[in-house]
Amino acid sequence: MPKIEISTEFCLRVRYAETDQMGFVYYGRFAEYFEVGRVEWIRALGLTYHELETKHRIWMPVMSMQVRYLRPARYDQELRIRTSLRALPHQDISFYSEIFNEKNELLCAATIKLCFLDSLTGKRVPCPGFLQERISHAIETAHIQ
Amino acid sequence: MPKIEISTEFCLRVRYAETDQMGFVYYGRFAEYFEVGRVEWIRALGLTYHELETKHRIWMPVMSMQVRYLRPARYDQELRIRTSLRALPHQDISFYSEIFNEKNELLCAATIKLCFLDSLTGKRVPCPGFLQERISHAIETAHIQ
Amino acid sequence: MPKIEISTEFCLRVRYAETDQMGFVYYGRFAEYFEVGRVEWIRALGLTYHELETKHRIWMPVMSMQVRYLRPARYDQELRIRTSLRALPHQDISFYSEIFNEKNELLCAATIKLCFLDSLTGKRVPCPGFLQERISHAIETAHIQ
Amino acid sequence: MPKIEISTEFCLRVRYAETDQMGFVYYGRFAEYFEVGRVEWIRALGLTYHELETKHRIWMPVMSMQVRYLRPARYDQELRIRTSLRALPHQDISFYSEIFNEKNELLCAATIKLCFLDSLTGKRVPCPGFLQERISHAIETAHIQ
Numbered sequence: 001m002p003k004i005e006i007s008t009e010f011c012l013r014v015r016y017a018e019t020d021q022m023g024f025v026y027y028g029r030f031a032e033y034f035e036v037g038r039v040e041w042i043r044a045l046g047l048t049y050h051e052l053e054t055k056h057r058i059w060m061p062v063m064s065m066q067v068r069y070l071r072p073a074r075y076d077q078e079l080r081i082r083t084s085l086r087a088l089p090h091q092d093i094s095f096y097s098e099i100f101n102e103k104n105e106l107l108c109a110a111t112i113k114l115c116f117l118d119s120l121t122g123k124r125v126p127c128p129g130f131l132q133e134r135i136s137h138a139i140e141t142a143h144i145q
Numbered sequence: 146m147p148k149i150e151i152s153t154e155f156c157l158r159v160r161y162a163e164t165d166q167m168g169f170v171y172y173g174r175f176a177e178y179f180e181v182g183r184v185e186w187i188r189a190l191g192l193t194y195h196e197l198e199t200k201h202r203i204w205m206p207v208m209s210m211q212v213r214y215l216r217p218a219r220y221d222q223e224l225r226i227r228t229s230l231r232a233l234p235h236q237d238i239s240f241y242s243e244i245f246n247e248k249n250e251l252l253c254a255a256t257i258k259l260c261f262l263d264s265l266t267g268k269r270v271p272c273p274g275f276l277q278e279r280i281s282h283a284i285e286t287a288h289i290q
Numbered sequence: 291m292p293k294i295e296i297s298t299e300f301c302l303r304v305r306y307a308e309t310d311q312m313g314f315v316y317y318g319r320f321a322e323y324f325e326v327g328r329v330e331w332i333r334a335l336g337l338t339y340h341e342l343e344t345k346h347r348i349w350m351p352v353m354s355m356q357v358r359y360l361r362p363a364r365y366d367q368e369l370r371i372r373t374s375l376r377a378l379p380h381q382d383i384s385f386y387s388e389i390f391n392e393k394n395e396l397l398c399a400a401t402i403k404l405c406f407l408d409s410l411t412g413k414r415v416p417c418p419g420f421l422q423e424r425i426s427h428a429i430e431t432a433h434i435q
Numbered sequence: 436m437p438k439i440e441i442s443t444e445f446c447l448r449v450r451y452a453e454t455d456q457m458g459f460v461y462y463g464r465f466a467e468y469f470e471v472g473r474v475e476w477i478r479a480l481g482l483t484y485h486e487l488e489t490k491h492r493i494w495m496p497v498m499s500m501q502v503r504y505l506r507p508a509r510y511d512q513e514l515r516i517r518t519s520l521r522a523l524p525h526q527d528i529s530f531y532s533e534i535f536n537e538k539n540e541l542l543c544a545a546t547i548k549l550c551f552l553d554s555l556t557g558k559r560v561p562c563p564g565f566l567q568e569r570i571s572h573a574i575e576t577a578h579i580q
Contacts, residue, residue, distance in 0.1 A: 016474070016484075017173060017467040019166040021220055021343075022409075026162050027352040028325070031318025033523040039451070039511070049451075053311075062317040066356045075166055076474070076485040119312075134478040161329070161339075162322040166488075166555075172497040173470070176463025177307040184306070184366070194306075195366040198456075207462040221329070264457075274342040277526045291561055307463060309456040311510055316452050 006138050007084040010040040014077050023073035027039040034097045034110055037083035041095065045134040058128060059117040063092060067110040077101050088135060093105070095109070151283050152229040155185040159222050169217035179242045179255055182228035186240065189277040193284070203273060204262040208237060212255040222246050233280060234272040236260070291313035296428050297374040298396040300330040304367050321355070324387045324400055327373035331385065348418060349407040350380040367391050378425060379417040381405070391399060436541040441573050445475040449512050450500040459507035464502070469532045469545055472518035476530065492553040493563060498519040498527060512536050523570060524562040526550070 012033065020026040039049050052058045064116045073079060087094065094113045101107055117124050157178065165171040184194050197203045220226060225245045232239060239258045248251055261270050302323065310316040329339050342348045363369060370390045377384065397398045406415050447468065455461040474484050487493045508514060515535045522529060529548045536542055550561050 015467055016165055016470055017171050020161055021164040021166060021168045022349050022351065023166045024351065026321075027161060027322025027355065028318050031316075031321065033320070035451050036448075048511060054491055055511075059312050061312065062359055064356075064358045065317065066354075067352045069352055072351065075488075076483060119329065121445075130319070160322055161325055167494050167496065169496065171466075172500065173463050173466025174463075176466065177305055180306050180463070181303075193366060198365075204457050206457065206459065207504055207506065209501075209503045210462065213499045213501075214497055217496065220343075246348060306455055307461050310451055311456060311458040313456045366578040386566060 003086070004088070004139050005084050005086055006041075006135065006142065007082055008037075008041045008044045009042045010083070011078055011083050012081070013035060014073055014075050014079060017076055019075050020115060022072075024074065026066075027069060030067060030069075030073075030099065030108055030110070033081055033099060034083075034095070034112055036064075037081035037097050038084065038095050038112070038114075041083040041085070044086075045131075045138055047131070047134060051129075052131075053119065055069045056130075057119045058125070059119045060093075060114045061117060063115050065112045067108055069096060071097065071101070071105055071107045073101065073107050079107070080104075085135065089122075089132065091126055092104055093127060148231070149206075149233070150225060150229050150231055151186075151280065151287065152227055153182075153186045153189045155226050155228070156223055157180055157181060158225060159218055161220055161221050164220050167217075172212075172214060175212060175214075175218075175244065175253055175255070178224065178226055179210075179228075179240070179257055179286070182226035182242050183240050183257070183259075185226075186228040186230070188281050190283055192278075192279060197273075200266065201275075202264045203270070203271060204218075204239075204264045205259045206262060206282070208258045208260050210255060210257045212253055214253045216246070216252045217251055218244065218246065218252050224252070225273065230280065234277065236269075236271055238272060293296050293376070294429050295374050295375050295376055296331075296425065296432065297372055298327075298331045298334045298361055300327055300371050300373070301368055302326060302371065304365050304369060306365055312362075314364065317357075317359060320359075320363075320389065320398055320400070322388060323369065323371055324355075324373075324385075324402055327371035327387050328370065328385050328402070328404075330371075331373040331375070335421075337421070337424060337430055342418075342421075344418075346418060347409045348415070349409045350383075350404045350417070351407060353401060353403045355402045357398055359398045361391070361395055361397045363389065363391065363397050369397070370394075375425065379422065381414075381416055381419060384391060438521070439515075439523070440519050440521055441476075441570065441577065442517055443472075443476045443479045443518050445472055445518070446491075446513055446573055449508055449510050449514060449518070451510055455509045459509065460512060462502075462504060463500060465504075465508075465534065465543055468514065468534060469547055471549070472491070472516035472532050473530050473549075475516075476518040476520070479571055480566075482566070482569060487563075487566075488554065491539075491563060491565075492544070492554045492575070494554045495528070495549045500545060500547045500549045503541055504543045506536070506540055506542045507544050508534065508536065514542070515539075520570065524567065526559075526561055528562060532565050548558060562572050 018029045082098045084096045163174045165237045229241045372388045374386045481496045515532045
């Protein structure tokens, strides 16, 4: 089976609000950074998560998260979030997220699994067809490169 | 015109997440403390803000906030939030919030004005009658004491 | 080898600020709930995390976190956080955290590993002796019961 | 006395974490947006707030904040934060912040006053000379334009 990897990168700067009294970014705040990374990954497909919610009535709550914190992130650093998909989504979708500082050091790495809910019924649904198609298309066009 | 003041107090402990790298509670986090104070004020009337939203379809977004920060709040302190109503609500409702530390020093004081929205239409509505009645009742029963 | 489990429980109420537009508690906010649970677990030993930082110059940053989200937490629910230690700490310390709603349904479960830093040097140190002693004492006195 | 106004603009996109169950950005989260605006305003002077803290040992805690919320901010909107100084700082410094949505509608406006602390002693100090000079220089060079 061929390995796939569709990755995008997004940079953001650490806000003062995100630090704690150790002088590090609070460990729970990384969840927001991972979220921003996923949202920009979806935007790179030509969709928006906002559309998924408002037009397609899909919610994507998080089912599980594993995070390893390797080095602290600090105030005013410009962080680079690398978000990757390594398997085609079916019943759920898993993203692999890595956050790097300006010296290109890996600060933390996470695997986050989300499911798909019909927002009207609250019931689980499989990955919508149009999302699978966009992902397949992204893989194919990357092959051409 | 008689002066009214209906006050409640609620205590909470500062979380690590709420500190910043100065070692103080981040200035934006106090908005959450004020919110907790207001919610407990409403609960003391025998209502819940949750019911207002789910049963009465009322949303109460904040229209304005004035805060004076006098002393820093610090990690693990048990803070006391005093929430007061000083005028009967009509088109909007204003709360006066004060936060004290364990030595009874005033850390910050705020005035927060909220309006009432019909959550189905998103239109402004006046203060619901049942809320005015609860407030009037609270004033009267306090007179008896 | 004998199994140990030292557990404490702590309740908190979901704040409006903690919800997102799905109407659920945002997945990253649970990190704060786990933190509150750990802090109260330490307090139950007769110590405070605040003292660890200010008196003993120990910081305890999070090294890894695994969370499974089973059911959403919602606004104004009173959540019960159960925090357990299942192995004696040496180079690091791992807590197992579970969050339950008012119906006693498990909402999420997490394993969180923290290390010990000397806050003056920023270097890793093993679990301080006085903390190990408190834990051993807690296990012994629980045996007596 | 001549009127001054030194303004900068910075854009950011609303994160899912920043919404609440009304579907609006939580009112307390705007404090983070104002902070980002101030930090970028200082960067536009050729300084960084990070340097002020680490090199010059200056902390700038918030003394007061007045916010008017005119329209809700919503998920995934790209907001424009306009941050202005309208008076030279002496004992304290006041910023005027406005946040606009993509249709150029004003969502909220705030006045935020900060003071200067010597971070080693925790005592108040006046605005550092080098900061006043940078501001004066910014005003003069703007005159030339």
